[in-house]
Amino acid sequence: MSQLQKIIARIQRREGPAIGFGRVPREQPRAMALLATVRDAAAARAALDAGADAVLFLAGSAALAAEQLRGVAGPKVAAGVSLPVLSVADAEKLRDAGCDFVVSPLETTDSAAVDVEKMGHLVVASESIEDNTLRALGPLGLDGLFVQRAHGPMKLSEQLGLVRLASFSNTGLVVTVDLAASAADLRVLRDSGAVAIVAPEGASAADIASLNERLRAVPAPRKARSESNQVALVPSLIGGHDHDEEDDDDGEED
DSSP, X not given: OOHHHHHHHHHXXXXXXXXXXXXXXXXXXXXXXXXXXXXXXXXXXXXXXXXXXXXXXXXXSHHHHHHHHTTTOOTTOOEEEEOXXXXXXXXXXXXXXXXXXXXXXXXXXXXXXXXXXXXXXXXXXXXXXXXXXXXXXXXXXXSEEEEOOOSSOOOHHHHHHHHXXXXXXXXXEEEEOOXXXXXXXXXXXXXXXXXXXXXXTTOOHHHHHHXXXXXXXXXXXXXXXXXXXXXXXXXXXXXXXXXXXXXXXXXXXX
């Protein structure tokens, strides 16, 4: 299981009621994980120090990405790479450099390059993807679907498109956001199936801290009025993995 998947699973779990006579104050949990888009190891380290859960390197090739990965990768670091094409040789280069997950399109990714037991994987998805294709993605055990959305307020039609991606694939969405996204905007993304957001390249430490605060300001999901009318639109566990079986072994909390 990738570190990214562990982080997302931990954030999705809500704390149960405290045991004892007194209430123990807890920090408000964040609604989703936060990824930062970076180009080099220095920017990646700065983003992680500022509070990003993971970093996503933009790279033109696996070789270039591997160089930067070696400056930040580690057993507990969720550092991924976005590539326009992914071959078996590319996947091996990235794994050797300590890559935790990779983002690539369906059409240009070699099937043999995807081995989620060795490295996490996210598939680039858009509203044009067919329903049958989405249904077929579920058993692959992907870390998520990567969705690049336009800036500005979301319309209901776009929200329903995101819900379709998440529910038909039974896979969580990792969605790009702009730095001006409000807590209300983030709530809509969470309710549409997003399990993580991606800050744009160039986000400062203050930007990352501000996004984290707005993620904490998102209220918990509303409970259904009754068990009989519950409809599962958002997958609670992405990729079909049993997260309780392989939980965080460092015991850290957000």
